[in-house]
Amino acid sequence: AQTVTQSQPEMSVQEAETVTLSCTYDTSESDYYLFWYKQPPSRQMILVIRQEAYKQQNATENRFSVNFQKAAKSFSLKISDSQLGDAAMYFCAYRRNFGNEKLTFGTGTRLTIIP
Amino acid sequence: ETGVTQTPRHLVMGMTNKKSLKCEQHLGHNAMYWYKQSAKKPLELMFVYNFKEQTENNSVPSRFSPECPNSSHLFLHLHTLQPEDSALYLCASSKGTSGIEETQYFGPGTRLLVL
Numbered sequence: 001a002q003t004v005t006q007s008q009p010e011m012s013v014q015e016a017e018t019v020t021l022s023c024t025y026d027t028s029e030s031d032y033y034l035f036w037y038k039q040p041p042s043r044q045m046i047l048v049i050r051q052e053a054y055k056q057q058n059a060t061e062n063r064f065s066v067n068f069q070k071a072a073k074s075f076s077l078k079i080s081d082s083q084l085g086d087a088a089m090y091f092c093a094y095r096r097n098f099g100n101e102k103l104t105f106g107t108g109t110r111l112t113i114i115p
Numbered sequence: 116e117t118g119v120t121q122t123p124r125h126l127v128m129g130m131t132n133k134k135s136l137k138c139e140q141h142l143g144h145n146a147m148y149w150y151k152q153s154a155k156k157p158l159e160l161m162f163v164y165n166f167k168e169q170t171e172n173n174s175v176p177s178r179f180s181p182e183c184p185n186s187s188h189l190f191l192h193l194h195t196l197q198p199e200d201s202a203l204y205l206c207a208s209s210k211g212t213s214g215i216e217e218t219q220y221f222g223p224g225t226r227l228l229v230l
Binding site for chain 2: 004033035037042043044045046047050052091095097098101102103104105106107108
């Protein structure tokens, strides 16, 4: 079974600095998707960024970028120029690219932004 | 806003009550999901509907009964719940259930407390 591990339950970063959240996963598949979701205190889960495993280029979305290491099964999220609005729980998720496969989530990392 | 709404946002019920959670998506998606989010645990997928047909029941107890009358609406009917069912219940939708179309968009959740 696939598992997703987020080893940092909590992280904090100074405003305007850069922070990296780690995620590792376990799979024997080669074709899959990886996601980072953000859940602010208002609770609405928001998709931050996604990565297709067959793409070698790391995905980026404005201040958010990933470091996808397929061989190491690592998928870290880098947040540059951290802002107060980035404070949230961040969840890493995996899904095999096969019909009706479910998302497998990690336990989350709570990110605090220090003004 | 992600286009997925849930009502009510908070619900307190006794173990003998019957209540329903409602989810509506305004994104033109065809698939909808129910998740349970408990503290310090990964999100647990409960049910998946694709084109109104249930495609997954993740071993959920029968006291949870889903209903999907159309692709835009999803209900979760609750009866004789237990205190351990207290959690945040999240609804999500996606365009499809395979490939990149299964990127899921979440609602704000219903915080349920069972007394």
